[in-house]
Amino acid sequence: MVVQAKINEIAWLAPSGMQISLRISFGAPVCSFNLYSPEWINKYTELGLMMYDPNMKWAYENIGTCRWSTLKDGDTHSILKMAEGYGIKYGATVSCRTQNQVGNRSIATFGRNDREYEDAELTHLHNFLQNLHDEVTPPTNITNAEIEALKMLKQGMIIKEVAAELGVSDNAVKQRLSNARRKLKANTTVHATALAQQYGLI
CATH class of the missing domain: 1.10.10.10 (Winged helix-like DNA-binding domain superfamily/Winged helix DNA-binding domain)
Incomplete structure (x- = not known):
């Protein structure tokens, strides 16, 4: 799949993994990719952390990018602290949708363990997700x-x-x-x- 190839190209920016959900509508994405460690995926799923995850709350309420460090005050279940134990000390969350459209959106999180994401990297990640979002737009003229x-x-x-x-x-x-x-x-x-x-x- 072309999307998978593009995700592979961006992997250097997320050495601790990433999760991408494209064109989420009524809670379900057109496609999604989770490249975090199996141990973290299992823990996150087992404890049902998505409904408490400050990244998800931010992503559904905003368009743009943010560093995980800015979300710590709203992390009532210490999910970000928990992630550190799985090699994800720093992260970025990205949310986008089609310009001037209220409908479905795409959401991604990217993780690393060495340092904060730089502004230029956040811009790059946002452009990357926006391009993927636009690319998986279903045709409107198919009969x-x-x-x-x-x-x-x-x-x-x-x-x-x-x-x-x-x-x-x-x-x-x-x-x-x-x-x-x-x-x-x-x-x-x-x-x-x-x-x-x-x-x-x-």
């Missing part, structure tokens, strides 16, 4: 007919079966799939189906 054809293929049907089910020609189905690939910027129909599922279209 219900194109989505329906992808959905049927995902269910294991072949083009001839899709055509029969929809009462259209094989060529009509192929055209819908071609349009879907173009709009989703997919190389293959399998790729288009995966992207449509990732975007919650099917």
Whole structure:
């Protein structure tokens, strides 16, 4: 996935790990990546820390960047102190959304153990997340007919079966799939189906 490759490129800025959730809507992201240590992920999950995490509270209430050190006063459950025990002494939280849009947002946290994040690094991380957020925007011009054809293929049907089910020609189905690939910027129909599922279209 292109997103994964871009995350790998930014890993040097988060030697202790990162967590990225893209285009969160109704509490669920289009996709997410958690590169913190398995030990920290397990502890965080086991104790249900997300609902108390000052990073999450800040990210849902703000757009921009902040250092974890500025959130310590609101850390009522000592989550940031706990993270230090897992090699995450310093961190940055980033929140962004589409410009002039109230809808879904993307949130990321980045961690390190050696020093605070510099202003230029915070700007870089914000630009990085904003670019990812914009990149995983689902197309608005894909039609219900194109989505329906992808959905049927995902269910294991072949083009001839899709055509029969929809009462259209094989060529009509192929055209819908071609349009879907173009709009989703997919190389293959399998790729288009995966992207449509990732975007919650099917």
